[in-house]
Amino acid sequence: MVIVISKHATEHEIKNIVLRLEDEGFKIHRSDGEQRTIIGAIGVKPNFDTRKIKILDGVADVYRITAPFKLASRSFKEDNSTIVLKDTVIGGNKISMIAGPCAIESEKQIFHLAKIVAEAGVKILRGGAFKPRSSPYSFQGLGIDGLKLIRKAADAYGLHVITEVLQINQIDEVCKYADIIQLGARNMQNFALLKEVGKVNKPVMLKRGLSATIEEWLMSAEYILSNGNKNVFLCERGIRTFETYTRNTFDLSAIPVVHEKSHLPVFADPSHAVGLRDKVPPMARAAVAAGADGLMIEIHNEPEKALSDGPQALLPEQFSTLMEELKLIASAIGRSF
Ligand code: PEP
Ligand code: MN
Numbered sequence: 414m415v416i417v418i419s420k421h422a423t424e425h426e427i428k429n430i431v432l433r434l435e436d437e438g439f440k441i442h443r444s445d446g447e448q449r450t451i452i453g454a455i456g457v458k459p460n461f462d463t464r465k466i467k468i469l470d471g472v473a474d475v476y477r478i479t480a481p482f483k484l485a486s487r488s489f490k491e492d493n494s495t496i497v498l499k500d501t502v503i504g505g506n507k508i509s510m511i512a513g514p515c516a517i518e519s520e521k522q523i524f525h526l527a528k529i530v531a532e533a534g535v536k537i538l539r540g541g542a543f544k545p546r547s548s549p550y551s552f553q554g555l556g557i558d559g560l561k562l563i564r565k566a567a568d569a570y571g572l573h574v575i576t577e578v579l580q581i582n583q584i585d586e587v588c589k590y591a592d593i594i595q596l597g598a599r600n601m602q603n604f605a606l607l608k609e610v611g612k613v614n615k616p617v618m619l620k621r622g623l624s625a626t627i628e629e630w631l632m633s634a635e636y637i638l639s640n641g642n643k644n645v646f647l648c649e650r651g652i653r654t655f656e657t658y659t660r661n662t663f664d665l666s667a668i669p670v671v672h673e674k675s676h677l678p679v680f681a682d683p684s685h686a687v688g689l690r691d692k693v694p695p696m697a698r699a700a701v702a703a704g705a706d707g708l709m710i711e712i713h714n715e716p717e718k719a720l721s722d723g724p725q726a727l728l729p730e731q732f733s734t735l736m737e738e739l740k741l742i743a744s745a746i747g748r749s750f
Contacts, residue, residue: 414439415488416466418450419473426471427452433469437461442483442639444490449473453489455639480674482631484638485645490676496616496644498573498592501536503616503646504678508743508750509707511575511680512732513539515722516552517559523566525714529729531570533736534750537593538563538572539709543579544721545599552720560590575618575709581609588615598623598650598685601633611640618680618709620648623661627670634677646678647671648709649700651686660688660725663696668703678706684725690716693727694735701742710735 416434418427427450431441439454454466463475480486495504503509512530517523517540530538542559544552555562560576567574575593578584579600587594593616600606601622610617617637621630630647637645649668651661663686671679681700683693697708713719713726727735736750743749 414454414456414461414463414466415476415478415483416452416454416472417474417476418452419471420449422450422471422473426469430466430469430471433466437465440639442489446490446492448491451489451491453483455483480631481628482635482675485631485634485675485677487674487676492676494643494646494676494678496646496678498536498616501573504706506748508701508705508739508748509537509680510535510736510750511537511539511707511709512712513563514713514719515711515726516541516544516720517555517563518720520562520565522714523562524569526712527563527566527570527572529712529714529732531572533733535736536573537575538567538570539575539595539711541577541721542587543577543583545577545579545597546721557586560587564590578606578610581606584609584613588613591615593618596620601625601630604633604636607633607636608640611637611642613642615642616644616646617642618646618648620650620682621652621664621667624653627667627674631671631675634675646680646706647675648680648682649686649705650682650709659686659692661686663687663700665696665699665703668700668705672704680707680709681705682709684709684711684722684727688722688725690725690727690731693725694731694738697735698738698742701739701748702746704746708739 439456442453444451540563544554573592577595578587598620654662683696711726716723716726
């Protein structure tokens with residue numbers, strides 16, 4: 414249930430509404446937006462008479478939410494959520510870029526790529542230290558040594574770090590080195606992991622599962638939000654379909670759909686979506702045109718030698734050309750980088 418607080422309500426009235434809801438057994442999430450305050454009352458009570466709340470002083474409106482996700486829903490929070498990271502904001506009018514290699518491979522590699530990322534005006538460096546590989550024989554990542562290297566490279570160039578956490582016992586270590594936690598497609602429905610990153614004081618980027626519906630994806634975001642972490646953003650990375658010419662099928666329409674259903678920022682990852690270097694720029698351009706709040710792009714200076722995902726990595730010069738094209742598209746739709 415969502416309770417819209419009247420514009421003229423006093424803090425005392427709001428507190429009273431919260432107390433009444435708690436007495437009725439609801440868990441409370443309050444959102445103080447620019448326009449108005451909204452209270453999300455969580456609890457499955459199909460026969461609850463909403464008039465009990467509607468008559469309270471300070472209540473403008475009460476809605477039952479039929480969507481199964483509540484805290485992630487647009488009805489809970491009308492304005493777009495933003496996540497502030499020192500010198501950069503995720504969400505809002507500006508489009509954010511995340512770039513870097515699939516995996517951290519060596520000090521030389523990550524420093525080289527961090528420099529390219531910084532020179533392109535990008536603020537967030539990506540790189541996996543714990544890699545979710547389909548084969549147990551493939552490179553699994555450098556682990557904690559990798560985390561140390563990406564932190565060092567990011568600090569050298571004034572960048573933020575995003576990196577993936579694969580399991581609960583890695584969270585503390587990843588939080589020591591990362592500014593943003595990435596939850597990958599394969600873990601989108603690892604509910605135990607979602608609950609734990611919900612208790613962490615770092616933004617989380619939640620990638621869409623390989624075969625997840627948008628509703629399932631938003632339900633996974635709900636797990637993180639309902640455990641207390643409000644700094645969640647999403648990332649469309651392609652889904653499994655019958656098509657085989659690309660690695661996955663890029664679900665571009667997920668971007669406007671998420672914007673309608675949710676206040677959370679939504680990014681796009683054309684690299685994993687198409688899996689082919691030459692198809693990444695057109696889909697990156699399309700994602701910006703479709704309203705993505707940011708992009709995640711894999712780059713590599715020697716993709717033929719990359720330990721993972723070389724065929725989809727953009728070369729540094731392709732990446733800088735793409736950045737210039739994206740700026741033009743952004744300005745055509747009233748946004749900027
Ligand atoms: C990644 O971004 O490194 C990754 C493994 O992507 P996904 O989880 O989308 O497959
Ligand atoms: Mn990759």
